[in-house]
Structures are given as structure tokens and as C-alpha cells.
Amino acid sequence: MTIDMPTGRTLLQKIWDTHVVLHDDKSGQDLLHVDRLILTDTSSFHAFDLLRAEGLPVRNPRNIFGGPDHFAASRGPAIDDVADEERRALVRGLANDCAEYGLGHFGLGDGRMGISHVVGPEQGMTLPGLFLLCGDSHTSTHGALGALAFGMGGGTAHVMATGCLWVKPLKAMRARVEGKRPFGVAAKDVILAIIRELGPAGGFGHVIEYAGSTIEAMTIEERLTVCNMSIEAGARGGLIAPDETTFAYLHGRPMAPRGAQWDAAVAYWRTLRSDPAAAFDREIAIDATALAPMVSWGNTAADVVPVDGRVPDPRERADAGERGAMERSLAYMGLEPGMPLAGLPVDQVFIGSCTNGRIEDLRDAAALLKNRKARVPALVVPGSNVVKAQAEREGLDRIFIEAGFTWGHPGCSMCVGTNGDTVAAGQRCMSTSNRNFMGRQGPGSRTHLASPIMAAAAAVTGRITDVRELL
Known part of the structure; x- marks a missing residue:
């Protein structure tokens, strides 16, 4: 006698199955219908150039949106605030391309402009059950709303022309x-x-x-x-x-x-x-x-310990490759095995990014900063103009400014360091961003990842600090 066991599908399978257009047995890939495509200022021009060269139209222009974020200047909202001429041209080019093909565009003068992974959710562009793509790796953000979303290194022109993408099952x-x-x-x-x-x-x-x-x-x-x-x-x-x-x-x-x-x-x-x-x-x-408040010591987001912990010792790792990677990270970061991270001086602080540039992040940091002063240079950049306007209505900008922070205009800013906001070689930055690999915030920069309240604590003490001591 055979007993039928209960079966079920994961959330991933449910969304995937509703988007399959066809399956290719030879490659094992599925052709998936794309509900949303977000374009940024970094590389979208390649896709438009290819469409023009092939004489192809955009299949679903109402489902495609673009806007500058990586190159947007934190010092001002105008195109002329983008200091680098080549990047200024890319910001202009994205606006012109979107206009030519009838795509939605959140430009520098738009009240909805901001980091793509902040704008998508707050505008309702991101919805449960959708398949959403963007040319930025942190597109995974949109999954918080129940959307299947990931970044793509290529194929943007294909998605624009067909509304579909070939994907190997995950x-x-x-x-x-x-x-x-x-x-x-x-x-x-x-x-x-x-x-x-x-x-x-x-x-x-x-x-x-x-x-x-x-x-x-x-x-x-x-x-x-x-x-x-x-x-x-x-x-x-x-x-x-x-x-x-x-x-x-x-x-x-x-x-x-x-x-x-x-x-x-x-x-x-x-x-x-x-x-x-x-x-x-x-x-x-x-x-x-x-769990305890965390802070990174190395050059991946996995290289973290509780703030009251110590830098790990590579000699305790059995794998030679892992030991070597740890040794390189410690040398780059200027750290020694066994040393405590709490108390380590920092040179500057950054609060922002698609990870932690939303209104709740700013509220949390401002609550700690109220009636306190930063001891090191500190920059706070809202994730979008919507966030910026809300923060200013609540008076958060005044708290940051009175604490000695620079209040910036929306964009990726110091998270990726492509708009002029960088960390000098050898300096340490307590950052709410998502990446800490070598040179991420500038050549030779040393990044310590942490939460907004941990970053705020570092700003007012000038060192890595257990925020629980200040709350």
C-alpha cells in the first residue's frame, strides 16, 4: 500500500511558477515574464544603445522606471552638483533615454527621486508576487515585500525588448x-x-x-x-x-x-x-x-562580531584559504587578532544607503544624537527625496546638523563612493552601508559596517562604541 505524502511549494516556487513563459530542456533555463525593470545611472546606456542599433522598441514601457542614484551628488540636487563630467553626462543621458522611450523617470528635480531600492517600495512600484529586476546587485531589497527580485549584470536590453529574461532555476x-x-x-x-x-x-x-x-x-x-x-x-x-x-x-x-x-x-x-x-x-x-549589536572587522559582511567581542585569530581556522583571506583582511584593516573592537578610534561616520537610509533609520540615529555632538566628521544622506522631506518635517535634519553632521541630498553617496563622497586611504569609517570590501568607500578606505544607532554612537564618541552604553 502506498501512502501519498503531503506536498507543498515554497514562496519562491509559487512566484516562479506564475512567471514561467517556457522552459528550455537543453539549457535547463526558464524564460520568466518580468513585471518591473528599474534602470540606474551606472550602465543602462548600454541597453539603450543596443536597442537603437537593432531598431527595437521597448515592449512594456509602463513597467520600466529609471532614475539617478549612484552618481547623484549629496552636496546639491541639481545636475551641476554632479562634479564629474562623465557621470554628469550619464545622469543626463538616462533622463533623455527614458524620455525618448516613454519610460517613467525620477530625475534630480523630482520629489520622488532617490536610491532605486528605496524609491521602488515607497512608490508602490514593488508589490508582492512580482518579478522585479534592476542592474544593481542589492535589488534583493524588494523581496521584503514578497517580490522575487534580483540584480542582473547583463541582459537589460533583452528585458526591455521582450519583457522576459532567461533564468536558471534557483x-x-x-x-x-x-x-x-x-x-x-x-x-x-x-x-x-x-x-x-x-x-x-x-x-x-x-x-x-x-x-x-x-x-x-x-x-x-x-x-x-x-x-x-x-x-x-x-x-x-x-x-x-x-x-x-x-x-x-x-x-x-x-x-x-x-x-x-x-x-x-x-x-x-x-x-x-x-x-x-x-x-x-x-x-x-x-x-x-x-544577539548583540554587531560590527564588522574584515572585508566581507560575514566578517562580523558582537561589539563587545574581539577580532578573530586566523590561526584558529583549519582551512588554509580562509586563513589567508583573514590575514589579508587584518593587514588591510590595520587590526590584530584578539584585539577588542570596542574603543577602536574611527575617523568618520556615514549614515545612509539602500540598506539604512530610510526614515526609521534616521529617526533611530537622531534619537541618540539629540543634545549630543559628533567628535568626527559625519555625513547623513536620506535614501530619497520622500525620506528627506519627511525627516525635515519632523525636524530630524536640525538634530543632525546641530550634532555636527552634514545633511546631504539623496543618493548612494559614500556607500559606493562614486559621487565624490569617499573615505581617505587608511581612515576608518563607521558605515551603515552594505559592503566593506577593500576600496569600497575609496582606495585604501577601511569600512566597519554597523546599524544606524551604532554609527551614531561612534560619531559622538569618536570610537567604536557599544550603543547600549548610551541608550
């Missing part, structure tokens, strides 16, 4: 985080702990679904932070099942459905969660109650 991983976060532990600390567990390549070939009571208790902006850094574990994307928190966040957004369409959409979105019997290719578990 594996599903679940990271279950349970328990109430301790005092002073932010969403950034949760994802850094997950990446430390997985390693910088532990998620390769997977989409990570984040689940558990800790994730369910997070706000959407906290979930965006978590999904944003999925790529730092080598994963293709991150996903969180949509719930009532998701629906409340999206309701009334400019591009979200309305009326009867909203009701129908929510009814469908409620089905977008992994079935109880769904099988994952890999699962990990994190106890949130045991």
Missing part, C-alpha cells in the same frame, strides 16, 4: 529567526548575524526566505534592511512572505492597486507564503534573543 533556503530582539539590537544586526552564519558564499544559487517570529515582528523598513543584504551571503535574492504589515505599508502608495483591484490583489497576496509541507534545499536557525 534553490530555496529558509533562515528562521525566532525570539524578541534584545535591547539595542537592530535589523542590521540580525542580517549580519545571518551572513556570519552562512559565510560570504553560503547562499550561492539560492533565494533566502526569512521567516520566524523575529522577522514577523519587524516593520517593512526593517525587513527591507534584511533582504537588502541577502546578496552579501552570495544569495541571488531574499524573500519575506507578505502579511498584514505588508498590506498596511502598501495601501495608498502611488503605484499600488486601488478599490476593487486592491481587494483582489490582497486576496491573492495572502496565498503567497510557503506551504507547511514545503521542502527547502537548506535551512538555518538564528536565536534572536542571543
